[in-house]
Amino acid sequence: MILNPDSIKPLYLQIAEWLENEILNGNLKEDERIYSQYQLAEMFNINPATAAKGLNLLAEENIVYKKRGLGMFVALDARKSILSKHRNLKLGPMIQELIGEAKRLAVSEDELILLIQRAAKESGGDGK
Structure with missing residues (x-):
């Protein structure tokens, strides 16, 4: 991932998200030492204080801890x-929007579940 300095998302949030993705992808494992603020600053050519802010955000969320x-x-x-957080932040609003649209279209809960299961099967998921 390359940080986008032109994004409306602050750089420290982009750093935190990058580290979360590294954990989700298995590149950083439980109880493994992660990059220091200075390493992150050098990697992404940013101020060490910005990198520290991203690390501290993850520490506040108990995703990383200091020794x-x-x-x-x-x-x-x-x-x-991280998975729980992403489910709540990303899927939650999408599901609410889907439910609202299903109500507007008079799609029952059972029909909606069947539609989701069918879509999951078509996309290679197991529908569960």
């Missing part, structure tokens, strides 16, 4: 926490 004198490490349930 005094050793740096930051991936928390034990980090992947699970």
Whole structure:
């Protein structure tokens, strides 16, 4: 991922999201040491304080934790926490919109479930 300085999303949030994606993709594992603010600053050519803000955000969310004198490490349930957060932040609003549209179109809950299962099968999912 390349940070986008022109984005309306602050750089520290982009750093936090990049680290979350590294955890989700398995590139950073539980209890593994992660990049320091200085390493992140060098990697992305940003101010170390900006990188630190992204790291601190993840620490506040218990996705990473500090070991005094050793740096930051991936928390034990980090992947699970990130998945839950993404489900709530991304899928929640989409589902609410889908339910609203289904109501406007007089689609019953059972019909909606069948439509979702069919779409999942067609996209290679298992429909569960």
